[in-house]
Amino acid sequence: xxxxxxxxxxxxxxxxxxxxxxxxxxxxxxxxxxxxxxxxxxxxxxxxxxxxxxxxxxxxxxxxxxxxxxxxxxxxxxxxxxxxxxxxxxxxxxxxxxxxxxxxxxxxxxxxxxxxxxxxxxxxxxxxxxxxxxxxxxxxxxxxxxxxxxxxxxxxxxxxxxxx
Numbered sequence: 404x405x406x407x408x409x410x411x412x413x414x415x416x417x418x419x420x421x422x423x424x425x426x427x428x429x430x431x432x433x434x435x436x437x438x439x440x441x442x443x444x445x446x447x448x449x450x451x452x453x454x455x456x457x458x459x460x461x462x463x464x465x466x467x468x469x470x471x472x473x474x475x476x477x478x479x480x481x482x483x484x485x486x487x488x489x490x491x492x493x494x495x496x497x498x499x500x501x502x503x504x505x506x507x508x509x510x511x512x513x514x515x516x517x518x519x520x521x522x523x524x525x526x527x528x529x530x531x532x533x534x535x536x537x538x539x540x541x542x543x544x545x546x547x548x549x550x551x552x553x554x555x556x557x558x559x560x561x562x563x564x565x566x567x
Contacts, residue, residue, distance in 0.1 A: 460481065461537075462481040462536070463479060464478070464534045465478040465479055466478045467495075467532030469530070472528045473562075474522060475532050477520070477521045478520045479491070480516055481510060481537055482517075483514050486512050488511060488512045489509075489538065490510070490538055490539075490540060491519075491537040492507050493506050493534050493535065494532075494533050495523050495533075497528060501551055502550045504523040505557060505560075524563075526551065526552075526556070526557065527555075
């Protein structure tokens with residue numbers, strides 16, 4: 404008479420029997436470990452991608468007002484994730500597309516959202532005020548230099564009324 408206990412443990416079965424029933428020599432917890440590692444790796448990768456895709460400094464123009472033929476006021480905001488100094492580049496352009504004002508502004512260290520205003524002197528009447536970009540301690544790469552109409556001298560910044 405045979406008993407069920409004589410069958411032995413699966414690792415003692417002959418290879419062809421183990422293959423037939425899908426019995427392997429690996430531990431039962433190994434697939435769960437692989438799933439946990441894959442999920443953890445996906446979460447870490449997602450956090451790294453989010454960190455790299457989110458800039459440490461972002462900025463934009465809130466509003467601009469052409470005050471006179473020689474002045475435009477540009478209001479802009481800067482958002483910083485850390486307490487760092489920032490350098491921003493702003494310009495004013497005329498209806499013909501040429502720059503009429505160009506300024507590099509250094510902002511002291513701060514974190515979070517900050518509001519700023521620049522009174523920019525212009526060579527002649529400005530149509531639009533733009534913020535070209537902000538970077539930590541220096542202007543970000545890829546920002547074009549001033550492009551004034553030939554023969555036009557760039558005005559000094561910031562705006563101040565002419566003294567007699």
